Amino acid sequence: MGILKGKKALIAGVASNRSIAYGVAKCMHREGAQLAFTYQTEKLKPRVEKYAKEFGSNICIEMEVSSDDGISKAFADLKSTWSDFDIMVHSIAFAPTEELKGSFIESVTREGFKTAHEISSYSFAAMAREAKSMLNQHASLMTMTYLGSMRSVPNYNVMGPAKASLESTVRFMAADLGPESIRVNGISAGPIKTLAAAGVSGFRSMLKHVESKTSLRRNVTIEDVGNTAAFLGSDLSAGMTGEILYVDAGYRNLGMNFDME
């Protein structure tokens, strides 16, 4: 079977086998998609090449999204092997580590605010622009976001406004590309222990909190997110665009979230 049979997917943001993008790759491969990967720096190349091989792919391209050049070079590279593709997965975020703790107002800087928005939000639109001429009809683009866009989650700080910007970017891109039958959506995942989360102090207690409070009484996995990404990439979601899908074990839905008695 396989809901992605005959589709080609470009996946940006694999840094380890704990990355959300790795879970997405695993599920999309299982559903029959052909995959291509981008990695941020030369340093990650051997690792990503190893993962690509696991998933029957030999397409690994460097893409540093902090410059227009880095993005356009990557798509020029991709063009030498793929003339077209169907799915683009953006799983990239960054803010300076010093700005992800303590008081938001005291820690946020002009430079950090700019970096967070550029890397975590603008890059999705910039990638879509470069990809556009290669996208097949009924293509599906997606990105990864977090509840900190809507709620003031402690320490998430400048990443909150950056994710709010990313979610708005999803809606504008969906309106823009809809007439060409290209869909754009976001997945809002619950906390998962990845490299991006490893450096965050108090992350373990966040995972514990979610596990004990959220409706499903468990944390989500990269496979939970990957399966939703496979659905969004497939024609099963053909009627959906401009949406943010919550893969959070029911956390966002809750209020009065304290221990009674």
Ligand code: NAD
């Ligand atoms: P990760 O560290 O595995 O992935 C982050 C990726 O971003 C890495 O591959 C890194 O190379 C890439 N990246 C950062 N700066 C870049 C740049 N300048 N150019 C190119 N690539 C760059 O962590 P993850 O948790 O898998 O994060 C993936 C996405 O999921 C992010 O958008 C993150 O905000 C989002 N997300 C994570 C969680 C979580 O709890 N882990 C929850 C919800 C959403």
Ligand code: 0WE
């Ligand atoms: O989006 C994220 C993580 C994004 C992230 C993480 C880092 C750590 C290393 C962006 N930039 C950096 N920069 C670094 O130097 N998540 C949704 C995971 C996450 O991060 C948090 C969270 C959650 C959840 C930070 C504080 C509070 C909660």
